[in-house]
Amino acid sequence: MKATISKVKNHVGGEVTIGVWLANKRSSGKIQFLELRDGTGYIQGVVLKNEVSEENWAKAKELTQESSLYVTGTVREDKRAPSGFELTVTSIEIIQIAQDYPITPKEHGVEFLMDHRHLWLRSSRQHAILRIRNEVIKATYDFFHDHEFIKVDPPILTGSSAEGTTDLFHTKYFDHDAYLSQSGQLYMEAAAMAFGKVFSFGPAFRAEKSKTRRHLIEFWMIEPEMAFCDHEESLKVQENYVSYLVQEVLNNCKPELKAIGRDTTKLEKIKAPFPRISYDDAITFLKGKGFDDIEWGDDFGSPHETAIAEHFDVPVFVTEYPTKVKAFYMKPNPERGEVVLCADLLAPEGYGEIIGGSQRIDDLELMKERYEAFHLTDPSYKWYLELRQYGTVPHSGFGLGLERAVAWICGLDHIRETIPFPRLLNRIYP
Numbered sequence: 001m002k003a004t005i006s007k008v009k010n011h012v013g014g015e016v017t018i019g020v021w022l023a024n025k026r027s028s029g030k031i032q033f034l035e036l037r038d039g040t041g042y043i044q045g046v047v048l049k050n051e052v053s054e055e056n057w058a059k060a061k062e063l064t065q066e067s068s069l070y071v072t073g074t075v076r077e078d079k080r081a082p083s084g085f086e087l088t089v090t091s092i093e094i095i096q097i098a099q100d101y102p103i104t105p106k107e108h109g110v111e112f113l114m115d116h117r118h119l120w121l122r123s124s125r126q127h128a129i130l131r132i133r134n135e136v137i138k139a140t141y142d143f144f145h146d147h148e149f150i151k152v153d154p155p156i157l158t159g160s161s162a163e164g165t166t167d168l169f170h171t172k173y174f175d176h177d178a179y180l181s182q183s184g185q186l187y188m189e190a191a192a193m194a195f196g197k198v199f200s201f202g203p204a205f206r207a208e209k210s211k212t213r214r215h216l217i218e219f220w221m222i223e224p225e226m227a228f229c230d231h232e233e234s235l236k237v238q239e240n241y242v243s244y245l246v247q248e249v250l251n252n253c254k255p256e257l258k259a260i261g262r263d264t265t266k267l268e269k270i271k272a273p274f275p276r277i278s279y280d281d282a283i284t285f286l287k288g289k290g291f292d293d294i295e296w297g298d299d300f301g302s303p304h305e306t307a308i309a310e311h312f313d314v315p316v317f318v319t320e321y322p323t324k325v326k327a328f329y330m331k332p333n334p335e336r337g338e339v340v341l342c343a344d345l346l347a348p349e350g351y352g353e354i355i356g357g358s359q360r361i362d363d364l365e366l367m368k369e370r371y372e373a374f375h376l377t378d379p380s381y382k383w384y385l386e387l388r389q390y391g392t393v394p395h396s397g398f399g400l401g402l403e404r405a406v407a408w409i410c411g412l413d414h415i416r417e418t419i420p421f422p423r424l425l426n427r428i429y430p
Contacts, residue, residue, distance in 0.1 A: 015090065017304050018087075019038060022034055031139055045087045063094070065101045066381075068095040069093060070093040071091075101119075114416070117420075118430045129417050133248055143241055158181050159176065163201070168381075181203075183400060184202060185225065189360060210377045213415060216423060220401075223400075229269075229359075239274045239317075240272050242345065242354070259279065262410060270315070277317070279318060280320075285392055309350065342358035349411065355399065357398025364389055
């Protein structure tokens with residue numbers, strides 16, 4: 001019977017055939033131990049010289065790292081094995097013998113591994129990280145569908161910037177200028193006016209020339225938008241969503257978390273509600289921590305975010321930033337116009353901002369004033385203004401960077417391991 005490694009638990013005592021690659025091999029006299037993988041998991045295949053034909057014994061000896069094969073054997077329960085099972089091999093059908101596989105069990109430099117990213121994905125650690133990423137994606141769809149959100153796909157090619165910045169990738173759209181999207185948010189606001197609660201999940205592009213461990217040029221964003229929703233209601237959705245992601249990973253990715261050595265006791269604390277600190281109080285806190293150069297009105301950099309987050313062992317909201325450091329569409333606090341109804345969610349352990357969100361301006365005249373202040377005279381912004389002209393309502397939304405969230409959940413040193421093929425300032429290969 002054909003099976004996968006993840007399903008061998010259903011065939012204990014029976015014989016199965018699995019298409020696999022050889023991850024590693026060792027031998028001890030008349031026994032060969034094959035570490036096998038098929039994409040769903042790992043299992044040890046045991047080849048006993050006295051119990052297989054000479055041909056199959058020879059085939060097992062011939063196998064090299066990353067050779068491909070069909071292996072047939074009897075499933076045995078073994079509590080010592082990482083998967084809890086092993087395979088007593090009865091026959092082997094070789095598909096290909098791999099020659100000189102470049103990523104050997106020794107240490108390799110990061111640049112070498114990145115040049116071979118198409119192969120590095122096969123390693124147990126990278127495999128585990130990307131399965132955790134997959135769980136976060138699945139949990140995202142489950143959470144928003146369970147809360148009656150509709151998925152809407154915004155365009156990737158746009159006629160303008162989402163936030164009025166210049167860090168965009170420009171291209172020609174026939175005889176027009178176009179840009180790769182840096183956010184789907186403006187379009188999601190339009191969708192929210194049609195469907196009430198929506199979310200998008202898609203790629204975003206930032207042309208910032210940044211080399212930090214937190215930045216990618218191409219990344220994936222989850223961007224919910226909610227009509228008839230104020231800032232406070234949005235914060236509750238955000239903290240419940242992040243708590244759900246973490247708990248789903250804890251429940252469904254135990255082998256993967258173990259494979260990457262993640263301290264899960266830190267993740268077990270991640271449950272809503274999350275603490276909050278105002279921008280004002282954050283400035284006072286930072287000055288008390290020796291950041292004498294920070295002044296009210298300054299935006300926070302990575303060292304500032306890290307210092308704030310280290311004071312908490314769960315994510316923390318920093319709320320109500322100065323109007324002048326935030327995007328044009330954020331709604332000012334009605335009682336204090338110099339700050340906006342917004343929040344950044346900072347992950348613990350030094351991972352920085354994983355969510356940015358705000359209540360959006362819903363007043364037509366105020367939005368017109370913002371257009372003038374930000375010099376948004378391009379006709380491509382006309383449709384966004386019309387959302388305030390025809391049936392405007394209070395509405396809020398946020399964006400979660402998938403890769404930053406995965407980096408934090410996995411406890412990784414660098415964001416480049418959270419995406420299959422990272423695009424960095426100096427890298428577009430492979």
